[in-house]
Amino acid sequence: MRAPSDSVSATYLEDANDDDPLKFLPKGFLERTKEKGLILASWAPQVEILKQDSVGGFLSHCGWNSILESIQVGVPIVAWPLFAEQAMNAVMLSDGLKVAIRLKFEDDEIVEKEEIAKVVKCLMEGEEGKEMRDRMKNLQDSAEKALKDDGSSIEILSQLATQLENFGGI
Numbered sequence: 001m002r003a004p005s006d007s008v009s010a011t012y013l014e015d016a017n018d019d020d021p022l023k024f025l026p027k028g029f030l031e032r033t034k035e036k037g038l039i040l041a042s043w044a045p046q047v048e049i050l051k052q053d054s055v056g057g058f059l060s061h062c063g064w065n066s067i068l069e070s071i072q073v074g075v076p077i078v079a080w081p082l083f084a085e086q087a088m089n090a091v092m093l094s095d096g097l098k099v100a101i102r103l104k105f106e107d108d109e110i111v112e113k114e115e116i117a118k119v120v121k122c123l124m125e126g127e128e129g130k131e132m133r134d135r136m137k138n139l140q141d142s143a144e145k146a147l148k149d150d151g152s153s154i155e156i157l158s159q160l161a162t163q164l165e166n167f168g169g170i
Helices: 029-033 046-050 064-073 086-096 113-125 127-147 152-166
Strands: 058-060 077-079 100-102
Touching: 046 064, 058 064, 064 086, 064 127, 077 086, 077 113, 086 100, 100 113, 100 127, 113 127, 127 152
Parallel strands: 058 077, 077 100
Antiparallel strands: none
8 A cells, every 4th residue: 555645656655754655644644454364564475465266356446567577377357557668558458469458537537436446357257357357367377478488488489598698798
């Protein structure tokens, strides 16, 4: 969980130098929710969380690392791009690969809670969500094959290393 910010720039990624990074939460929130969930004040082990059987989808900003991590574990995405290439990634995931569903924004770029509920329900219960999960599973299988000892990723990296070595780069 990150503290709210009025900044639309990448500064939201900076760690707060605050003694209590969760002070923005309502009084008693942590106590009331301790048996229902886990609040982390800084970066979370995202891949380990995504690997949990109870995770049925990933609300993501569509940064490249998050996309790769989601594919690695086969979890479909609710796309909420923030800036830079993330909007393009969201289009690729939803319109191209069809493994994500995009949130619809109001004119002032506010996403209403009803919109979030609608897309989460679609992902978790609808036929479209089932098809997204099936396609994501296929992507996961392809990624696993590419990373095996004789897979395409290993082969291409080996070729690159050989070329660099031949040019005296390594």
